[in-house]
Structures are given as C-alpha cells and as structure tokens.
Amino acid sequence: MQLATWNVNSLTVRLPQVLDWLAANPVDALGLQELKLVDEKFPHDALREAGYHAAVFGQKTYNGVAILSRTPLRDVVRNIPGHSDEQARVIAATLDTPEGPLRLVNCYFVNGQEPGSEKFAYKLLWLAALHRWIGEEMQAHSRLVLVGDFNVAPEDRDSFDPVGLKDTIHHTVEERGHFQALLQLGLTDSYRMFDQPEKSYSWWDYRMLGFQKNRGLRIDHILVSEALRGSVKACTIDRAPRKNPQPSDHTPVVVTLA
C-alpha cells in the first residue's frame, strides 16, 4: 500500500491538482495540510467521486488538515488530546488493512517564524505536547505512521544552505532535537531508509526562483513505527506537482509499504 503527505497551501485553489495527482498516483491514503478552509467548504463530493473517504479538521484562513483514504476511517482524533490549541493542526485516524489496523497521524507542525519569537515558543510547546501524545498513541497502536509538514529540516543535508541558514527557523538545535526525540520513540524517517538523490527537498520558496534553483528544504516527512519498518519498500518525493501552473510551495512525499 501507499501513503502520502502533501501541504497544498489552500485546498480551494489546489483541488484540481489534488484530483489530478490522485488520478495519476492512486495512493491508499493522503494526509493534507494547510487546507485554509472550514469543514463546511471541504470538497467531500469531488473526493468521494475520486474514490476517497475523508476525515477533516478545517479552520478559516489558516491551517486545517485532512486524511483521505480509499477505505473508511475510524477513531478520528482532532488536535492533541490534553493540549489546548485554537489552531487546527492535527488529525489522526485508523485504517483497516489486510495486515491489520494502521494508525495514521497527520500534522501541520507550527512554523515558528523566528527563534526567540512568541511563535517559536508556541512551536516548542506544541512539539513537546506532540511528543508526549505520540508516545501514548504508539503504546495503543503498534502500526503507526506519522506524516505531515514538520517545518523542521532534520539535518544539514535537508537544507539548500545549511551554513547560511544555521540556527534560523527550521534549522535550530531545539527543533532538530524535537525531531530526534520523535525518532527516539521508535519512529524511523522512511525517506532516509534508502539511498536518495543529493539535494532532495519537499518545499521551495515561491520567491526568487526557489524551485528553479533548487533552493529548498526537506521538511515534509513520513515516519514509521518499528512494527512497520520492515515493510517499507520505498519512499520518494514527487517533484512533478511543483512544476504545475499555480503550484503549492510543497510537493508530495510518498511511502510504499509491502
């Protein structure tokens, strides 16, 4: 089976591209981030016609996440239990597969703007709450996949300019420490289980020809629990949608499980 993640930067604008991409890449489930729409405006009908169920956690203007799945979704959780948050950033659901239940957690991690800012402090609190809750989820669900826009470039090789951007947002020791803490729960970065091209990124700034110059960051990730690690067959970044007219600034990441 295949699972994917894509920050679409407005589902209203990107729905045609999502439908095109799903037609060409009929993944079993897709985590979407930055819907930028309320639940009432979610395009359930178009996605149902494309063959997908959806669990949605929308918000006006900012944030908003959803899980699309070819099979029904159950036990849906919105945001981090026990962590009060006005922003719609997390949705989790269980898919029933031939190999057993699979828990899919889809997150739009906090951006954080700039180290030292209030938003950065919010990011670190959110990351700590996520870590605590993912630990609990892993106790309850051995087959767990954490996908999303992490807004963290885990290592220097995940950034087009690790020297110039040292200690800036997405590159700080604190953010990377939180990413490592997730791995220490028993999660594995599926992309790094395989040889990959150098300078592989999942996001490029809209400005200054960022994509054309491959000035990007790898900040969209798919982490798998130990029970799933052995069944991971591939993990790829699909740059094609970034070449569309009116692209999202992010592009999909796809994992293939046996």
Place this chain on the structure above:
DNA sequence: ATGACGGTGTGGCACCGA
C-alpha cells in the same frame, strides 16, 4: 535589513507562511 511570491480576508491593503 528588506523584499521577493502566493493565499486569505478584507479593503484600497495587512497578515502569514518557510
């Protein structure tokens, strides 16, 4: 140090993203 690009909501722009 700033803005560049794009989306939203509103309003003649400001705010946010990464």
